[in-house]
Amino acid sequence: MAQIKLSNLRHSYLSKPESDEDYALKKIDLTWEDGGAYALLGPSGCGKSTLLNIISGLLVPSDGKILFDDQDVTALPPAKRNIAQVFQFPVIYDTMTVYDNLAFPLRNRGRDEETVKERVTAIAEMLEVTDMLTTRASNLSPDNKQKISMGRGLVRQDVNVVMFDEPLTVIDPHLKWKLRSKLKELHQRVKATMIYVTHDQTEALTFADQVVVMQDGEIVQIGTPVELFERPAHTFVGHFIGSPGMNVLPCDVKDGGVFFAGERIGLEGPLEDVTNGAAEIGIRPEFVSVSGNGTGLAAQVRKVADIGRHKVVEAIANNSRIHAILEGDAPNAGDQVNLEFKQSQTRLYKDGWLASTPGEGVQ
């Protein structure tokens, strides 16, 4: 168990990187606290897996250091780092039984058979695979194979960190949910630091206490699921988290206020040194209300999607698309409506980054 610190980390897959574009990871500074449940969230190709492989030692970073409890492990191979990693596709040793698969990491490290038996039995119990222990691993279903892969990650008691690289990709949807809650439960029982890489926001938000959002090799925001939802630090986070994502509307900053389609829009609080000119308003669809009473932004409804628990209204105002999530009644497509934004949840973004601060609302 250890605190993991990444300091000034940069990585390029090219031998002679020149510009920033050549880097898959651009300057990462990050500390993972001991025992935390983290998710690393971002779209495909944002550098999540690169970062994970650097922590596990499968990749050596171009620049920067990795510290486990202040000990520099940058040059150590994976086997010496005492970490565990579960991959996207289940990796099992076909010719071994489930028991031998789970015992493999322990036996390789020379543990005596008694300890091996004790640990394997305990892990099998947790994963509910006790009745399969004598089965040959190649005959298992994909979800059970992935359970065994996870088990091999968890079987060593003293690992510094267990990393999961999109482990539910090949799992059937109805089993995904089960395995996800299993993982959460496992984290509470084994208390190891866990890092869960995914591009699926639901997986990240259910598993993690802290979510690290990445884009283009950079960390955009670190926060609890609630923070990411309520105050995205970047419009990217706003887009990426939520379904549909945050509405981002082009606006003008002038005369100490913010204007969209000629109307002044109320913000959550004062602006932080925002120069006049183009900026963006960010508002979650959950905080947009729709009425026909003439107050608020005039818009036309383009379509309404009934997705069960609530309805998603897509409206057009001043050539910008705005989503609203409504409970109960919703207008019909083609209706002229008025949109109102909940002021305490309306934020300003300048060059993509959050520029408003919570406080007294400004009109």
Next chain:
Amino acid sequence: MKTQNQRAWLFVTPVLLLVAFNALIPMMTVVNYSVQETFGNNLFFWQGLDWFEQVLRSERFHNALGRQFLFTFLILIIEVPLGIAIALAMPKQGPWVPFCLVTMALPMLIPWNVVGAMWNIFTLPDIGLLGYFMNHTLGISYDMTQNPFAAWVTIIVMDVWHWTSLVVLLAYAGLVSIPNAYYQAAEIDGASNWAVFRFIQLPKMKTVLTIAILLRFMDSFNIYTEPFVLTGGGPGNSTTLLSIDLVKIALGQFDLGPAAAMSLIYFAITLLASWLFYTLMTKNDNKS
């Protein structure tokens, strides 16, 4: 109501005809010869299973069969591990991959009788590159036309040279299909190189290796052209393998009955061995 008709047979008929003309009918003529005696003039006399008994009891057949098993055993035990070792040593990516693959494939592209002729000249004691080098430079007496041991070494080395590539290419195909995650997981699990080979590479290569061994078994068990061109079965009978002996009986002595019986026995042994091997190798695949 299910309509019952026999039209489906139309679909299988072409295949049945093809198999009949290229396998069943020629084979039945062999069966026909194997139970009859002929003195020419198209006169045949019923002989029953006498020829089979004669072949199975003949010392000549036992010796040829023994040599055949020895040959196949030796080339398998050399070519399979060697092929795996070369495949493991070959680069998995980069500009050298095509070079290695083509180099490996070259020996297999050479016609079998040319291979025999090449090695024949190669080993001639006074003018062959290898023969001259061994006899005159190293001073080791090496003449495969005189010495049975030298003849055996030559046919074995020739077969290894000609066919190890097949094992290499199949093993290589098996190796490159292993996802990188397996190696990464093994590294994290702290597995040694031997454990990686034993628990990842070998199991993943099992299917292709089964095919490689089967092909090498059948081909080497039926081998004729190369040793025939190289040694002609000599010196004496020391390299007379089953097929060479069979041709001697059938075409040299024109004993069609015993030759037919022998080829059926030969066929049965090849089939039985292949079937046994395949069944044993795949026995555990679907068992829990």
